[in-house]
Amino acid sequence: xxANDPAFEAERKRRIxxxxxxxxxxxxxxxxxxxxVSVSRV
Amino acid sequence: xxxAHTDHAAHSHADGHDGHDHHGPVKGWRRWAFATNHKDxxxxxxxxxxTMFLTGGLLAMFIRLELxxxxxxxxxxxxxxxxxxxxxxxxxxxxxxxxxxxxANWMIPLQVGAPDMALPRMNNFSFWILPFAFGLLLLxxxxxxxxxxxxxxxxxxxxxxxxxxxxxxxxxxxLMGASSIMGSINVIVTIMNMRAPGMSLLKMPLFVWTWxxxxxxxxxxxxxxxxxxxxxxxxxxFQTSFFSAAGGGxxxxxxxxxxxxxxPEVYIMILPAFGVxxxxxxxxxxxxxxxxxxxxxxxxxxxxxSFIVWAHHMFxxxxxxxxxxxxxxxxxxxxxxxxxxxxxxxxxxxRGSISFEPPMLFALSFLFLFTIGGFSGLMLAIVPxxxxxxxxxxxxxxxxxxxxxxxxxxxxxxxxxxxxxxxxHMYDMTLAKIHFWASTILVNVLFFPxxxxxxxxxxxxxxxxxxxxxDWNMVSSIGGFGFGxxxxxxxxxxxxxxxxxxxxxxxxxxxxKPAGLEWTLPSPAPYHSFxxxxxxx
Numbered sequence: 319x320x321a322n323d324p325a326f327e328a329e330r331k332r333r334i335x336x337x338x339x340x341x342x343x344x345x346x347x348x349x350x351x352x353x354x355v356s357v358s359r360v
Numbered sequence: 361x362x363x364a365h366t367d368h369a370a371h372s373h374a375d376g377h378d379g380h381d382h383h384g385p386v387k388g389w390r391r392w393a394f395a396t397n398h399k400d401x402x403x404x405x406x407x408x409x410x411t412m413f414l415t416g417g418l419l420a421m422f423i424r425l426e427l428x429x430x431x432x433x434x435x436x437x438x439x440x441x442x443x444x445x446x447x448x449x450x451x452x453x454x455x456x457x458x459x460x461x462x463x464a465n466w467m468i469p470l471q472v473g474a475p476d477m478a479l480p481r482m483n484n485f486s487f488w489i490l491p492f493a494f495g496l497l498l499l500x501x502x503x504x505x506x507x508x509x510x511x512x513x514x515x516x517x518x519x520x521x522x523x524x525x526x527x528x529x530x531x532x533x534x535l536m537g538a539s540s541i542m543g544s545i546n547v548i549v550t551i552m553n554m555r556a557p558g559m560s561l562l563k564m565p566l567f568v569w570t571w572x573x574x575x576x577x578x579x580x581x582x583x584x585x586x587x588x589x590x591x592x593x594x595x596x597x598f599q600t601s602f603f604s605a606a607g608g609g610x611x612x613x614x615x616x617x618x619x620x621x622x623x624p625e626v627y628i629m630i631l632p633a634f635g636v637x638x639x640x641x642x643x644x645x646x647x648x649x650x651x652x653x654x655x656x657x658x659x660x661x662x663x664x665x666s667f668i669v670w671a672h673h674m675f676x677x678x679x680x681x682x683x684x685x686x687x688x689x690x691x692x693x694x695x696x697x698x699x700x701x702x703x704x705x706x707x708x709x710x711r712g713s714i715s716f717e718p719p720m721l722f723a724l725s726f727l728f729l730f731t732i733g734g735f736s737g738l739m740l741a742i743v744p745x746x747x748x749x750x751x752x753x754x755x756x757x758x759x760x761x762x763x764x765x766x767x768x769x770x771x772x773x774x775x776x777x778x779x780x781x782x783x784x785h786m787y788d789m790t791l792a793k794i795h796f797w798a799s800t801i802l803v804n805v806l807f808f809p810x811x812x813x814x815x816x817x818x819x820x821x822x823x824x825x826x827x828x829x830x831d832w833n834m835v836s837s838i839g840g841f842g843f844g845x846x847x848x849x850x851x852x853x854x855x856x857x858x859x860x861x862x863x864x865x866x867x868x869x870x871x872x873k874p875a876g877l878e879w880t881l882p883s884p885a886p887y888h889s890f891x892x893x894x895x896x897x
Contacts, residue, residue: 334553337549337552338545341544341545345545346583348581349587353590353591356591356602359610
């Protein structure tokens with residue numbers, strides 16, 4: 319499977335989409351998590 | 361980096377890029393407003409950061425003008441505090457961070473052999489958020505009550521006394537954070553998914569490595585800052601008491617949360633500069649980088665340690681002895697991976713055939729002067745010593761040594777290294793060397809006396825001071841005015857190169873045989889970089 323192969327491209331797009339979702343969730347978890355910890359601390 | 365060997369140059373310009381040169385960028389404002397090309401977006405980031413650097417620098421000139429002599433001459437204390445706060449916010453979020461994102465946009469696809477960033481539309485969005493964020497932030501200077509004046513750390517309860525500017529500043533911080541997070545996601549997915557065949561992680565250029573690690577740092581800590589300022593907002597407008605002792609909250613908790621973001625932020629601003637320097641020193645030493653693997657591990661170690669040292673900014677708030685010991689020792693641990701890096705750069709130059717072109721001069725200046733900032737950081741890590749130096753000009757000297765001859769010289773080194781590849785034109789070497797020497801001398805005139813002022817007890821963030829501090833303040837201000845003026849020369853050098861510079865060769869530094877895929881492309885790099893992926897052996 320070469321870099322210009324459509325199947326390779328499709329697989330790469332799938333991996334990119336998955337990575338974006340995962341990283342966005344990580345960022346959201348840090349945002350919500352720190353507020354949640356602060357609420358419990360107060 | 362050992363991966364510069366490629367068969368790309370031999371064939372792909374003929375069959376790959378030339379076929380695409382006819383559909384270059386669209387003309388007019390649409391090229392920039394709807395830009396999805398990594399080079400266009402990289403250029404916009406770099407121009408934006410230069411604008412913010414000059415704006416933040418202008419505010420610094422006001423600060424140094426007020427501090428030129430004792431007494432309040434030009435700015436009332438409220439305006440002075442506003443100037444220091446805005447200077448810091450503009451420089452950190454508007455100048456240094458976008459400059460590195462600009463370098464990343466330009467260089468990461470070129471260095472990993474990709475046609476573009478993985479998420480071009482998000483790239484456009486993350487850039488165009490920034491002018492609105494900083495427009496909003498600058499507008500706070502015009503609203504009733506003036507701009508935020510509680511320092512860039514936004515500590516409550518002081519920051520909560522801000523007038524109408526508070527929600528604007530907080531929204532601006534949210535926008536900057538969203539932009540940074542989107543930029544980081546783009547960098548990570550590009551590096552992890554778009555590398556040329558054969559380019560394993562440990563064959564990536566150091567600049568790519570440092571950015572990969574920086575992007576993970578950003579994703580972890582920018583939401584924390586966003587959370588902290590959201591809580592400030594609810595404390596101010598929705599009667600919560602996160603940081604209000606009267607309602608059962610704790611203002612020191614804000615400091616813990618802020619510095620959980622703030623200390624990694626320091627490394628966010630310096631790790632990509634480490635990457636730039638790690639590209640330049642081998643080129644102009646005409647030797648491969650010494651200890652490539654250890655450089656990667658040292659960068660990762662610094663990033664990890666940056667998460668467990670935050671409270672060294674808060675020793676004087678009072679904490680248990682065990683806490684002080686932990687944060688002091690963990691902070692000192694950072695000297696080990698940083699020392700590995702300084703040793704490796706030095707070892708790279710050892711018995712090298714060194715030449716002193718402008719990028720190398722800035723890299724060497726970075727090496728010496730950043731190390732001075734590192735050493736004063738070690739001094740501040742010592743708890744009883746920090747009790748004496750805390751909130752004095754010694755701290756101001758320390759972090760300016762890290763950020764100006766550290767981060768900003770790293771950016772300038774990168775610009776001087778890659779500018780011919782971007783524009784296709786060489787810049788005026790003589791002027792660039794004058795810019796280097798003037799900057800290096802004047803940055804020391806500006807910041808070194810601030811060590812003496814701090815050791816003598818001058819507090820930071822004050823518009824007036826005792827007459828005993830007058831002499832060194834005057835010297836520092838003279839250095840500041842000179843350093844500020846010198847940066848106009850930097851703008852002129854870039855402008856002149858872009859307009860009338862001599863054509864650059866594809867290798868640019870051919871005599872030094874630079875390693876990396878970017879040098880296999882023509883100068884200027886074609887609009888579509890690597891449509892046919894190069895093969896890295």
